[in-house]
Amino acid sequence: MSAEAVQNPVNLAARHPERLRITEIFHSIQGEADAVGWPTVFVRLTGCPLRCVWCDTTYSFHGGQWRTIDEIVAEVARHGARHVCVTGGEPLSQKRCLILLQRLCDAGHEVSLETSGALDVSAVDPRVRKVVDLKAPASGELKRNRWSNIDHLRPHDQVKFVLADRADYEWARAVTAEHRLSDRCQVLFSPVHASLKPRELAEWILADHLPVRMQLQLHKLLWGDEPGH
DSSP, X not given: OOHHHHHOHHHHHHHSOOEEEEXXXXXXXXXXXXXXXXXXXXEEESOOXXXXXXXXXXXXXXXXXXXXXXXXXXXXXXXXXXXXXXXXXXXXXXXXXXXXHHHXXXXXXXXXXXXXXXXXXXXXXXXXXXXXXXXXXXXXXXXGOOGGGGXXXXXXXXXXXXXXXXXXXXXXXXXXXXXXXXXXXXEEEEEOTTTSOHHHHHHHHHHHTXXXXXXXXXXXXXXXXXXXX
């Protein structure tokens, strides 16, 4: 550690504030998970180590702008929304995301985290509602699932399965049963937009009496694939 850091750590921290690379911050309607329908501020972090074949936010893989955490929290506050969703990309690929989550909770927001499930969630602030996306076979990223994350799920968390076909559905049904996911938290089944017909998925869930919640992407019904929504 430098002599300057020892003598004046406060000034050094002020000169080198903690930053995150941000793709966008916007105010919209939450389209997924248990906060669906609520006006929400979305903080989309840049970068993702996965390449799911049906990903609809590939524009967040690269670029973005460095923003201090203070700046991010202040911009979120200006929108005046109680709900905040930290998403990506894969937000946990930036380690300081954990600090942002804590700061947003400290500011009094209802905070959710949309994460792929490929990275460790054990250090996420317990006040945050984790939405952990387990990757089905058709995503192309099945092997990236970090199964130990299941042990860190709390009742207010959610596990999400995005399903492209019947094979994905059968896999998700088996995983839900094997890990008793519905006893741990809420389980969400969602069809890949323009790939699996929502009615088909609904009929499969009803036929099998699954203890899961089906969801559609409300934001896509409202705005399609337009970024910033």
